Amino acid sequence: MNKSRPVIAYFSMEIGLEPRMPTYSGGLGILAGDTVKAAADLKVPLVGVTLLHRKGYFYQRLDAQGWQTEEPVAWVPADFLMELPARAVVQVEGRAVQIRAWVAEITGSGGFLVLVYFLDTDLPENSDWDRSLTGTLYGGDAHYRLCQEVVLGIGGVRMLRALGYKRVARYHMNEGHAAFLGIELLDEAARRAGRETFTREDVDEVKLQCVFTTHTPVPAGHDKFEMSLVDRVLDRREVRDMQDLFCAEGMLNMTHLALNLSHYVNGVAKSHGVVARQMFANYTIDAITNGVHGGTWAAESLAALYDRTIPGWRLDNYSLRYALSIPREQIWEAHDEAKRQLLRMVNRETNAGMDTDTFTLGFARRVTAYKRPGLLFSDLERLARIGSGRLQIIFAGKAHPNDQEGKETIHQIFQFAEQLRGRVTVAFLAHYDMDIARMMVSGVDLWLNTPEPPMEASGTSGMKAALNGVPSLSVLDGWWIEGWIEGITGWAIGSLPGVRKSREPDDAASLYAQLEQTILPLYYDDRDRYVDVMRHCIALNGSFFNTHRMLQQYVLKAYFE
Ligand SMILES: *Cc1c(COP(=O)(O)O)cnc(C)c1O
Numbered sequence: 414m415n416k417s418r419p420v421i422a423y424f425s426m427e428i429g430l431e432p433r434m435p436t437y438s439g440g441l442g443i444l445a446g447d448t449v450k451a452a453a454d455l456k457v458p459l460v461g462v463t464l465l466h467r468k469g470y471f472y473q474r475l476d477a478q479g480w481q482t483e484e485p486v487a488w489v490p491a492d493f494l495m496e497l498p499a500r501a502v503v504q505v506e507g508r509a510v511q512i513r514a515w516v517a518e519i520t521g522s523g524g525f526l527v528l529v530y531f532l533d534t535d536l537p538e539n540s541d542w543d544r545s546l547t548g549t550l551y552g553g554d555a556h557y558r559l560c561q562e563v564v565l566g567i568g569g570v571r572m573l574r575a576l577g578y579k580r581v582a583r584y585h586m587n588e589g590h591a592a593f594l595g596i597e598l599l600d601e602a603a604r605r606a607g608r609e610t611f612t613r614e615d616v617d618e619v620k621l622q623c624v625f626t627t628h629t630p631v632p633a634g635h636d637k638f639e640m641s642l643v644d645r646v647l648d649r650r651e652v653r654d655m656q657d658l659f660c661a662e663g664m665l666n667m668t669h670l671a672l673n674l675s676h677y678v679n680g681v682a683k684s685h686g687v688v689a690r691q692m693f694a695n696y697t698i699d700a701i702t703n704g705v706h707g708g709t710w711a712a713e714s715l716a717a718l719y720d721r722t723i724p725g726w727r728l729d730n731y732s733l734r735y736a737l738s739i740p741r742e743q744i745w746e747a748h749d750e751a752k753r754q755l756l757r758m759v760n761r762e763t764n765a766g767m768d769t770d771t772f773t774l775g776f777a778r779r780v781t782a783y784k785r786p787g788l789l790f791s792d793l794e795r796l797a798r799i800g801s802g803r804l805q806i807i808f809a810g811k812a813h814p815n816d817q818e819g820k821e822t823i824h825q826i827f828q829f830a831e832q833l834r835g836r837v838t839v840a841f842l843a844h845y846d847m848d849i850a851r852m853m854v855s856g857v858d859l860w861l862n863t864p865e866p867p868m869e870a871s872g873t874s875g876m877k878a879a880l881n882g883v884p885s886l887s888v889l890d891g892w893w894i895e896g897w898i899e900g901i902t903g904w905a906i907g908s909l910p911g912v913r914k915s916r917e918p919d920d921a922a923s924l925y926a927q928l929e930q931t932i933l934p935l936y937y938d939d940r941d942r943y944v945d946v947m948r949h950c951i952a953l954n955g956s957f958f959n960t961h962r963m964l965q966q967y968v969l970k971a972y973f974e
Contacts, residue, residue, distance in 0.1 A: 416578050424569055428461055429442040435466065444960075449461045450706040460530065485549075494515035503564060504648070590636060595623060625677070635667065680699075683702060685700060710854065714750035748855075755852045765805075772805070775859070782865075785865055796837060796925065809849055855883065857883060862886070879954035886905075887903065
């Protein structure tokens with residue numbers, strides 16, 4: 414890449430580029446990876462900045478009762494990344510912490526190259542503690558996280574300078590974790606003005622450079638730090654002098670900082686924009702709905718079908734619109750092949766004995782309370798009546814190591830599976846990752862999504878399913894409000910927000926009714942119409958909920974406006 418041309422610097426605590434690189438935990442990281450890949454396809458001059466996460470987001474083991482244990486992921490960065498000689502230094506608790514960078518080269522479908530830099534403090538010059546800072550994603554306590562964010566934000570900007578990036582048109586903060594990049598930019602602005610410390614005068618200049626995407630209404634997604642901790646780690650008087658810029662309710666608040674330092678802020682779906690505007694009433698907040706990267710998430714059999722029928726779709730995901738003219742049999746055949754592959758893997762891993770003729774429902778995501786993974790099992794007898802001999806279910810997901818409730822949920826799902834044995838087969842796949850995700854979203858017949866509204870800002874796994882012609886049965890939250898046409902692209906659980914009173918028993922009843930009265934009969938008794946729904950998923954939703962469309966909106970609204 415020509416480093417004298419202006420670039421977009423895209424900062425994210427996690428970036429998921431490929432399954433064997435455990436540098437992501439879930440949707441946020443996958444989105445970042447899919448964004449970078451779209452930039453490579455569309456020839457958008459963008460560079461990614463993230464942390465190396467040498468121990469990865471954990472390796473999940475499940476025992477026979479479904480109890481999760483975690484291990485560091487053993488991976489070798491040099492297998493995927495090239496080490497660079499450049500060094501940057503940041504101050505942490507008064508110590509100079511040395512940072513090196515590794516680079517991943519992402520080649521777009523047209524040959525354009527986008528680089529992603531992984532920051533790494535595991536250098537012999539650093540203390541053991543400092544060496545561990547780029548080790549574990551979302552591990553450790555607030556102190557550890559704060560130090561990591563100093564490395565990501567301040568270290569990231571300094572590394573870009575060390576690498577020779579002179580002109581950065583925009584700094585895009587993918588979530589608030591990277592907001593300390595603003596401190597470095599304020600320092601740079603102050604130095605340009607001949608001052609030693611930054612002041613309010615520098616804020617407007619920095620704002621022009623920054624873009625912020627907020628990703629979740631869930632409080633744990635917004636980092637806050639005690640001021641005593643901030644004083645100790647950062648030791649910057651300006652933070653206390655300019656509390657209105659940095660703090661909310663007496664704590665340093667990364668979301669608040671990112672909001673205050675950005676000229677463009679967005680949520681990740683239309684409905685999330687509304688929620689974010691309520692949460693942060695004093696700011697102008699737009700919405701750009703997330704997407705997924707077509708080439709990454711289409712299963713082999715579906716990708717081969719698109720290559721045959723819609724040549725050029727990899728460079729232009731919009732053209733999936735033309736899936737409308739793919740004959741039904743071809744869509745069904747490609748799906749059947751993806752389903753075979755999935756079930757072969759499921760049977761090998763879990764000995765579930767699933768078969769291809771049975772309607773198969775999939776649910777996989779981070780196991781966390783608001784996603785309500787247990788909703789499907791609210792009434793086991795009803796589920797057994799509806800599904801006996803006609804339904805099989807595949808689950809996957811990791812609970813965060815500190816989330817005891819999440820771990821108990823996985824254990825419970827194992828118990829439900831036991832209780833349903835002989836009537837409805839339920840398999841739980843361990844170690845949900847990008848590989849398993851791609852097989853599941855393409856190989857099941859229906860993708861289930863049951864978050865508690867309005868907590869799911871967007872959700873992307875249902876978009877991956879749509880890209881593969883797999884319809885969603887989903888609560889009307891996040892992206893589904895935009896992608897849902899009842900009976901055409903999938904089915905709703907419950908009613909629209911505003912209309913709905915969030916009541917769990919109603920949602921469960923609605924889920925069961927949809928399966929029993931509409932979806933299973935359609936699948937078994939009117940296969941042509943089921944495949945029509947599949948085709949609409951590709952043509953209407955696959956063509957739109959992709960990162961090609963998404964990145965073009967960022968270019969128009971946030972990057973080069
Ligand atoms: C896509 C994906 C996610 C995010 O899915 P959501 O539906 O947004 O929760 C999480 N983990 C993996 C491995 C994925 O592939």
